[in-house]
Amino acid sequence: xxxxxxxxxxxxxxxxxxxxxxxxxxxxxxxxxxxxxxxxxxxxxxxxxxxxxxxxxxxxxxxxxxxxxxxxxxxxxxxxxxxxxxxxxxxxxxxxxxxxxxxxxxxxxxxxxxxxxxxxxxxxxxxxxxxxxxxxxxxxxxxxxxxxxxxxxxxxxxxxxxxxxxxxxxxxxxxxxxxxxxxxxxxxxxxxxxxxxxxxxxxxxxxxxxxxxxxxxxxxxxxxxxxxxxxxxxxxxxxxxxxxxxxxxxxxxxxxxxxxxxxxxxxxxxxxxxxxxxxxxxxxxxxxxxxxxxxxxxxxxxxxxxxxxxxxxxxxxxxxxxxxxxxxxxxxxxxxxxx
Amino acid sequence: xxxxxxxxxxxxxxxxxxxxxxxxxxxxxxxxxxxxxxxxxxxxxxxxxxxxxxxxxxxxxxxxxxxxxxxxxxxxxxxxxxxxxxxxxxxxxxxxxxxxxxxxxxxxxx
Numbered sequence: 135x136x137x138x139x140x141x142x143x144x145x146x147x148x149x150x151x152x153x154x155x156x157x158x159x160x161x162x163x164x165x166x167x168x169x170x171x172x173x174x175x176x177x178x179x180x181x182x183x184x185x186x187x188x189x190x191x192x193x194x195x196x197x198x199x200x201x202x203x204x205x206x207x208x209x210x211x212x213x214x215x216x217x218x219x220x221x222x223x224x225x226x227x228x229x230x231x232x233x234x235x236x237x238x239x240x241x242x243x244x245x246x247x248x249x250x251x252x253x254x255x256x257x258x259x260x261x262x263x264x265x266x267x268x269x270x271x272x273x274x275x276x277x278x279x280x281x282x283x284x285x286x287x288x289x290x291x292x293x294x295x296x297x298x299x300x301x302x303x304x305x306x307x308x309x310x311x312x313x314x315x316x317x318x319x320x321x322x323x324x325x326x327x328x329x330x331x332x333x334x335x336x337x338x339x340x341x342x343x344x345x346x347x348x349x350x351x352x353x354x355x356x357x358x359x360x361x362x363x364x365x366x367x368x369x370x371x372x373x374x375x376x377x378x379x380x381x382x383x384x385x386x387x388x389x390x391x392x393x394x395x396x397x398x399x400x401x402x403x404x405x406x407x408x409x410x411x412x413x414x415x416x417x418x419x420x421x422x423x424x425x426x427x428x429x430x431x432x433x434x435x436x437x438x439x440x441x442x443x444x445x446x447x448x449x450x451x452x453x454x455x456x457x458x459x460x461x462x463x464x465x466x467x468x469x470x471x472x473x
Numbered sequence: 474x475x476x477x478x479x480x481x482x483x484x485x486x487x488x489x490x491x492x493x494x495x496x497x498x499x500x501x502x503x504x505x506x507x508x509x510x511x512x513x514x515x516x517x518x519x520x521x522x523x524x525x526x527x528x529x530x531x532x533x534x535x536x537x538x539x540x541x542x543x544x545x546x547x548x549x550x551x552x553x554x555x556x557x558x559x560x561x562x563x564x565x566x567x568x569x570x571x572x573x574x575x576x577x578x579x580x581x582x583x
Contacts, residue, residue, distance in 0.1 A: 370522040381515045392504040400496050427572055431579040462561035
C-alpha cells in the first residue's frame with residue numbers, strides 16, 4: 135500500500151499484514167508509521183505471487199488530532215531592531231502585565247502549534263493574532279506565518295503601526311491580543327487571550343494626545359510634525375450700511391453744488407454749440423464718443439476684462455478722435471474768422 | 474484781521490474780472506478737490522476698506538483737478554506761456570488725458 139499527501143509524491147509504502155483473527159482481512163496501522171495530520175490519499179495495490187498486479191484501488195484518509203499551542207514569546211523591539219523587552223506567555227494563561235507599543239516599535243508574537251496525541255508540529259491553515267478594543271469597537275488582525283528560513287515550524291505574528299493603520303486608522307487604544315488557530319485536521323479551534331497591549335496613537339490620532347504620549351522620547355524623525363493651521367485673512371471691519379449710504383450722499387453733494395453754480399452763478403449754457411449743420415453733426419459725434427467711452431469704462435468695471443475692452447476702446451477712440459478733430463478744427467476756423 | 478479781510482476783498486474784486494469759461498473750469502477744479510477731501514474724511518473717520526477703491530476714488534479726483542488746472546492755464550489769455558496754443562488743441566489734450574486717467578482708475582477700482 136502507498137500513502138501520499140494530496141499533491142505530493144508517495145511518502146510511505148508498506149505491505150499489509152494478514153490478520154490472524156479473521157481470514158481474508160489485511161491490516162495496516164497507519165498512525166504507528168506516520169502521525170502527520172491532514173488528508174492522505176491511499177492507494178491499495180494487490181500483487182500476485184508472480185508479481186503481477188491484480189488490481190488497484192484508491193481512497194482518502196483524513197488524519198485529525200486535537201491542536202494545542204505551546205508557550206508564546208512576545209518580543210518588543212524598536213525601529214533599529216534592538217530588543218526592548220521579551221515576555222513569555224504560558225499556554226492558555228493571560229499575561230498579568232500589559233504591554234505598550236509605541237509608534238516606532240514592533241511587537242513580535244512567536245508560538246508553536248502541535249497536535250496533542252502525535253506531538254507533531256502543525257502548520258495550521260489559519261493562525262491569526264486578533265487585536266480587540268471593545269471600548270472603541272475596533273478589531274485588527276495580524277496573520278501568523280512561519281519564517282522562510284526557519285525549520286522549527288514556529289509561527290510569528292508581527293504587530294506594527296503600519297499594519298494597524300491600514301485596518302483601524304491612526305487610532306490608539308488598549309487592545310486585547312487573542313490568538314486564533316484553526317485547521318481542518320484539527321478537532322478543535324484554539325482561541326487564547328494572551329494579554330493586553332496599549333497601542334499609542336499615530337500622528338493625528340486622538341488617543342495619543344489624550345493619554346499624553348511623550349513623543350519627546352522618540353528620535354527626531356519619528357516625532358509628530360507640528361499641526362498646520364491655515365490662517366485665513368480676517369475680513370476687515372466694515373461700516374454699517376447707513377454710514378456708507380450717508381457718505382455716498384455727502385460725496386455726491388459737490389456734484390449737485392457744481393450743477394447749481396454752473397447753471398445759476400456762472401451762467402453756463404450751450405450757446406457756444408456750433409450752428410452750422412456739419413459742425414453740429416461732428417460736435418454731437420464728438421460728445422457722443424466721449425459719452426460712449428465713459429459708458430464702456432462702466433461696462434468694463436462691471437464685467438468686461440481689459441483684453442475685451444481695449445479693442446472696443448480703440449474703435450471708439452478713433453471715431454471720437456476723428457469727430458473731435460472735425461468739430462474742434464471747424465470751431466478754431468470760426469474763431470479765427472471772427473477775429 | 475483787517476488785512477486778511479482786505480486780501481479776500483481784493484481777491485473777490487479781481488476774480489470778477491475772470492472770464493466765465495475760466496470760472497467754469499475753476500468750479501470743476503473746486504468740485505474735484507471737495508470730492509477728494511470728502512473721501513479723505515470718510516477714510517479717516519470710517520476706514521479705508523477697500524483700500525484700492527479709496528485710492529482710485531481719491532486719485533481720480535486729484536488727477537482730474539490737476540488736468541483741469543492745466544487746461545485753465547492753457548486757456549488763460551493772461552498766461553504768456555501758452556499764447557500760441559489754440560484753445561481747441563488744449564481741450565483735445567484735456568479730453569485725451571482724462572480718458573487715459575479714467576481708464577487707469579476704472580482698472581484699479583476693483
